[in-house]
Every structure is written in structure tokens, then in C-alpha cells.
Amino acid sequence: MRLKTTCDWCGREFFRDSAQLKGKKHHFCCRQCLASFSSKAKNPDGYASLKDYTNISQHMTKLNEELNPDRMTPETKEKLRESRLGKGRCDGYSKIHGLAAHRVVAEQTLGRPLMPGEVVHHRDGNRYNNSPENLVVFPSQSAHAHHHSELRWFIQQIKEMEAEENAETE
Ligand SMILES: [Zn+2]
Ligand SMILES: [Zn+2]
Structure with missing residues (x-):
């Protein structure tokens, strides 16, 4: 069944299969409206509820800033640079190449050890990045x-x- 609904971004009325509308918190008439709604610059409120998936890297940086506003000290930056170049001190180097490398990098970025329960997520889905x-x-x-x-x-x-x-278009 086709149902009439309203675009959450532009307000245009459009039709969509009722199955597709079921359980959705937002409705958009087109990809452009979805992108606009989820853009932090265009829609700060929508961004807060949906996250800026059109620019996911900014979102992650922002989250890390919120968790630890003063994480990026010059020392941390230098340590990160060295570890990425593979020229860090022995302890850092071996850990970086260990199993939990993502946790080590996250800790260096945060400038503190991870707390119990904290989870490190790979934004691009690639656990080797x-x-x-x-x-x-x-x-x-x-x-x-x-x-x-x-x-x-x-x-x-x-x-x-x-x-x-x-x-x-068919
Ligand atoms: Zn729209
Ligand atoms: Zn994840």
C-alpha cells in the first residue's frame, strides 16, 4: 500500500510503500533531503538526533573532543606521529603492533587510559585502519x-x- 507522508526536511508530500514507512523515525523524499537533514552545518538539531553521517569523520573527532577536551597535548601529538611512523619507543612500538592496537591508538588520542566498558569503534568498518x-x-x-x-x-x-x-524511472 502506498501512503502519503511528509518530508522531514523540505516539507514536500510524497508517497512511499507503507512497509518502508513502518518504524521509521524520519521520512525523506530524496537522498538530498536526507543528506541535508543529517548535515551538522545545515541542521544542528537533526544532527544531534541523527549524527552527521554525511561527514562521519568530523563526528568522531567531535565525540572524542567531548570525552576529553584537552586530549591533544603536543606530547600526545608527537607520540602519535612517532607511533605511526613506526619510530616510537620500544614499549609503544610493540603495543602498537599487538592485538589491541586500536585501543592503544585511542588511548594516545584521548591522552588517558580507556575506562572499563569503553569500546573503540572503527568508523570505516576496517579493523586494520x-x-x-x-x-x-x-x-x-x-x-x-x-x-x-x-x-x-x-x-x-x-x-x-x-x-x-x-x-x-522504469
Ligand atoms: Zn524533501
Ligand atoms: Zn563499531
Whole structure:
């Protein structure tokens, strides 16, 4: 069944399959509106509820800043630079090449040890990409899981809109 709904960004009325509308917290008529809604610059309120998935790297940096406003001391920056170049002191170097390298990098970025329960997430989904820009620290596994569910929702929205657009042009 096709239902009429209103775009949360531009206010335009449009039709969508009722199955696609079920359980959605936001509705958008097109990908452009979804992108605008989730853009921090264009819509700070929407960004707060949805996160800026159109510019995920900024979001992660922001989160890390909130968790630790003064994390990037000159010493930390230098340590990070050295560890990335593989020229850090022995202890740092061996840890960096250990199993929990992403946690070590996150700790260096934060400038403090990770707390119990904190989870380090790879923004691009590649667990071998441990560059500081690619890591997000979540306070708990549930916060981490919530981020993944929002991310899945966002990707699902884009897929559905692509399917919708293809159907319309057929
Ligand atoms: Zn719209
Ligand atoms: Zn994750």
C-alpha cells in the first residue's frame, strides 16, 4: 500500500510503500533531503538526533573532543606521529603492533587510559585502519551498538531511496 507522508526536511508530500514507512523515525523524499537533514552545518538539531553521517569523520573527532577536551597535548601529538611512523619507543612500538592496537591508538588520542566498558569503534568498518581519525570511543557497548543501529538505518534509507528512484524511472 502506498501512503502519503511528509518530508522531514523540505516539507514536500510524497508517497512511499507503507512497509518502508513502518518504524521509521524520519521520512525523506530524496537522498538530498536526507543528506541535508543529517548535515551538522545545515541542521544542528537533526544532527544531534541523527549524527552527521554525511561527514562521519568530523563526528568522531567531535565525540572524542567531548570525552576529553584537552586530549591533544603536543606530547600526545608527537607520540602519535612517532607511533605511526613506526619510530616510537620500544614499549609503544610493540603495543602498537599487538592485538589491541586500536585501543592503544585511542588511548594516545584521548591522552588517558580507556575506562572499563569503553569500546573503540572503527568508523570505516576496517579493523586494520587504526588511524586516530578512524577511531571512535564509545562509553559502553550499548552506546556502540546504538551507533551501529543508527548507521544501518542511514544506509538502509539510502538503499530504499535508490530502489524507489529506480522504480520511478522504469
Ligand atoms: Zn524533501
Ligand atoms: Zn563499531
